[in-house]
Amino acid sequence: MLQTRDADALTAGSGLAGARMADAELDRLLAGAHHAPHAVLGAHRAEDGSGVFVRVLRPLAGAVAVLTDRGARVDLVHQSAGLFTGTLPVDEIPRYRLLVTYGEGEEAHDDGYRFLPTLGELDLHLISEGRHEELWRVLGARVRTLDGVTGTAFAVWAPNAQGVRVVGDFNGWDGVAHPMRSLGSSGVWELFVPAVGAGTRYKYEIRTRDGRLIQKADPLARATECPPATASVVHTSTYEWTDAEWMASRGGQDCRLTPMSVYEVHLPSWRPGRTYRQLAEELPAYLTDMGFTHVEFMPVMEHPFGGSWGYQVSGFYAPTARMGGPDDFRHLVNALHTAGIGVVADWVPAHFPRDDFALSRFDGEHLYEPSDPRRANHPDWGTLEFDYGRREVRNFLVANAVYWCSEFHIDALRVDAVASMLYLDYSRPEGGWAPNERGGRENLAAVAFLQELTDTVRRRVPGALTIAEESTAWPGVTRPTFDVGPDGFGGLGFDLKWNLGWMHDTLGYLERDPVHRVHHQDDMTFAMVYAYSERYLLPLSHDEVVHGKRAMVAKMPGDWWQQRANLRACLAFMWAHPGKQLLFMGQEFGQGAEFDHDAGPQWWLLDEGWPAHDDHRGVRSLVRDLNRVYAATPALWELDTSPDGFAWIDGSHAEANVLSFVRRDAEGRPLVAVCNFSPVVRTGYRVGLPEAGPWREVLNTDAVAYGGTGVRNGGVIGTEPLPWHGQARSAALTLPPLGVCWLSPASPEGDEG
Incomplete structure (x- = not known):
């Protein structure tokens, strides 16, 4: 008083x-x-x-x-x-x-x-220990009311700085009047600035240990200016979610036992020029019509260069401002959930760009990146790797994963470039890397980080998945972290792993002329040798349609008809194979051009005025029906991770380019896939069937509606008591050229459905 x-x-x-x-x-x-x-x-x-x-x-x-x-x-x-x-x-x-x-x-x-500091002692202790799992609630810029005064509390981790000031719209970008205080050994600097509210642009002005004055964007900014501008923006969410039913149910699902068909999207170019809210009107409707269960966004975190497609992140806590604000992005996620579509976000904890305004040498010293250039410099992308051995850096990333799953209701994180994190010698020449303390090539700190990541997400956000893009044979990617293998490492704890081996082998086979496929049948069968070593997702992603690799249909041999037939057969083989599946935008209608992040998919190929529009519509109709039959057929997804869910009927008929297999659900109900990767129609082709039947053809990629020739097995398919392929009964089928047939036991009346 x-x-x-x-x-x-x-x-x-x-x-x-x-x-x-x-x-x-x-x-x-x-x-x-x-x-x-x-x-x-x-x-x-x-x-x-x-x-x-x-x-x-x-x-x-x-x-x-x-x-x-x-x-x-x-x-x-x-x-x-x-x-x-x-x-x-x-x-x-x-x-x-x-x-x-x-x-x-x-x-x-x-x-x-x-005013007193806006961070308490417990917050500072948890930050110092690297255990603040809600880091965004104490660092960054937060609008608060203290002692009746409303303003913004700024807090940033910069332990090597001599001093830190806040600059922004509120002080004419002159920070002299707004120096921040150091909160002891935590390395955190803090200041409450009255009257500063949402929408204010700001940065931190840091006096480095060697006397330089640098300006940096906030590593925990919730919003940013639209690139190429680089300032952070104070943001307070006012969004009211309406997806409570979805969020309540996702925690009770087991991804191993549910269908998962993913459509991969680069949001800025799916419909170029659209905002998040405009996309919320179009994308859920498209995905629902096509039957996809999930959509995967290529990285939506803020990034300075659009040509990186989001894979060089500068604002890990902010959705890119290119399409709107954070609440606009929330609206898009909410609309997808309301439509029954799960949302996967590409997440990039493997590296970050060198841009001066962002994380690189943040406080003038190596902070987020290791000081050893052999570990800091990423040789493939010209970026910097994170220092996983520093607990505050691990905390920054783990909390970021929790942030996206909780604050934006993201259902799964697809973790990019895991292999580059796991190996110290990744893409490095002899002498360009230093072994770990055990004398090995494994990045032990990265292993510990990934284990902490998957365990924390599973504990803090029940039902949210982690998916690894891991391109090597690292053992136990989807094994629990407590389950120690013979190599001495616990599992990494991911829910799913991209099966890049399946992708490479399958495309390697299909890109060959059919006359040469006879020598490469094992490319199509090898994945089943290791199918149950991990829990897999089969990707035909953006990576396969960029940098001169050509679009999916353009990879295929033969004339235009054969290219489309090969693509249709590839997709039906993929949807029937054990594992969840992912398809990149534009490939669902057989786009012939590579991915162009400026132009987006060639939607005009589907227009009436385009001479080949029926061909492209046919491929899209197939994908729609693949998803429809897939979702309605538990045999195609219920036992993805169990040997009980798959058996070869015949995977060895290489001379004919034919293979066949059966999928089963938990009750033993079968679906048979017969794949003819030859341009020859095979009549009277006998296939052993696991049940007496009758059977019916539930899908045929050669249907006229898909752009095929119409060769099919119509009506009821009867079986004969003629043992074949190790089965007690068999049937003589007509195999369409470059086509895949799915067969299912028919109803007693023989209804074709």
């Missing part, structure tokens, strides 16, 4: 000598090299009991006064370089505001240097 004799005494007491700041302290403030500005700015009781002195740093002000909550005014004296000082002859520090004169006008401001 203010204790005073009268207002006149207050005025008379201004400018007393005790308020004067030492020149050395002022010099450090002006240089942005002061670690404790709150100790010298704001209001403080004089040690000699002579009153309360106030110091205010406002370099552009003509005059500054203090107005107490009792209505008393004290005019401060200008000491030097924008520092105004004065003394209040009172016993206790009162509540007060500042009256600052700029030109001829006087403005009222609250003094940010009268």
Whole structure:
């Protein structure tokens, strides 16, 4: 409470000598090299009991006064370089505001240097230990109300800095008046700035240990300017979710026992020029029509270069501003959930770009990246790798994963480039890497980080999945972290792993002319040798249709008809094979051009005016029906990770380019796939069937509706008591050219369905 004799005494007491700041302290403030500005700015009781002195740093002000909550005014004296000082002859520090004169006008401001730190001791302890799993709630920029005053609390980790200041719209991008305080050994700097609210642009101005002054975007910014601008933006979400039913149910699902058909999308180019909210009107409807259960977004985190497709992230906590704000992105996710579509987000903890405004040498030193260039420099992409051995860096990434799954309701994180994290010698020449403490090539810190990641996401966000893009044979990618293998490592704990071996072998086979496929049948069968070593997702992703690799249909041999037939057969083989599946946008209608992130998919190929529009519509109709039959047939997904769900009928008839297999659900109900990868129609081709039947053809990629020739097995398919392929009964089928047939037991009436 203010204790005073009268207002006149207050005025008379201004400018007393005790308020004067030492020149050395002022010099450090002006240089942005002061670690404790709150100790010298704001209001403080004089040690000699002579009153309360106030110091205010406002370099552009003509005059500054203090107005107490009792209505008393004290005019401060200008000491030097924008520092105004004065003394209040009172016993206790009162509540007060500042009256600052700029030109001829006087403005009222609250003094940010009268507030206690906005981070508590427990927060700082958890940050120092690398265990703050909700890091975004204490670092970054948060709009808060303290002691009745609304403003923004800024906090940033910069342990090597001499000083840190906030610059932004609110101070003309001159940080002299807003130095932050260091919160001890945590390395965190903090400042509450009154009257700063949502939409304000800002950065941190850091005085490095070697004396340089640099400006950096906030690593935990929730929003950013639209590139190429690089400022961070204060954001407070006001979005009201309506997907509670979806969120409540996802935690009870086991991805091993449910269908999962994923459509991979590069959001900025799926429909170029659309905003998040416009996409929310179109994308869920398209996915629902096509029957996909999930959509995977290539990275939506902010990135400076559009040509990286989001894989060089500068703002890990902010959706890219190219299509709207964070709440607009929330609206898109909400619309997808309302439509029954799960959302997978590509997540990139393997590396980050070298742009000066972002994480690289953040506080002037190696902070997020290792100091050893053999570990810091990523040889493939010209980027920097994270220092997984530093607990604060691990905390930054693990909390980021939790953030996307909780704050944006993301259902799964597809973790990019896991192999590049696991191996110290990844893409490095002899002598270009240093072994670990065991003398091996494994990055032990990265292994520990990935295990912490998957365990934390599973514990903090039940039902959210982690999916590894891991291109080697690292054992136990989807094994529990507590399950230690013979190599001495526990599993990495992922829910699914991309099966890049299946992708490579399958495309390697199909890209060959059929006459040469006879020598490569094992490319199509080898995946089943290791199919149950991990839980797999089969990807035909953007990686396969860029950098001269050609679009999927363009990879296929033969004329235009054969190319499309090969593509249709490839897709039906993929949907029938054990494992979830993913298809990149544009390939669902047989686009012939590579992915172009500026132009997007060639939707005009489907227009009536395009001569081949029926061909492209046919491929899209097939994908739609593949998803429809897949979702309705538990045999195709219920036992994906169990040997009980698959058996070869005949995988060895290489001379004919034919293979056949059976899938089963938990109740033993079968679906048979017969694949003819030859351009020859095979009539009377006998196939052993696991049940007496009758059977029916539930899908045929050679259907006229898909652009095929119409060779099919119509009506009821009867079996004969002729043992074949190890089965007690068999049937003589007609195999369409470059076609795949799915067969299912028919109803007793023989309804073809």
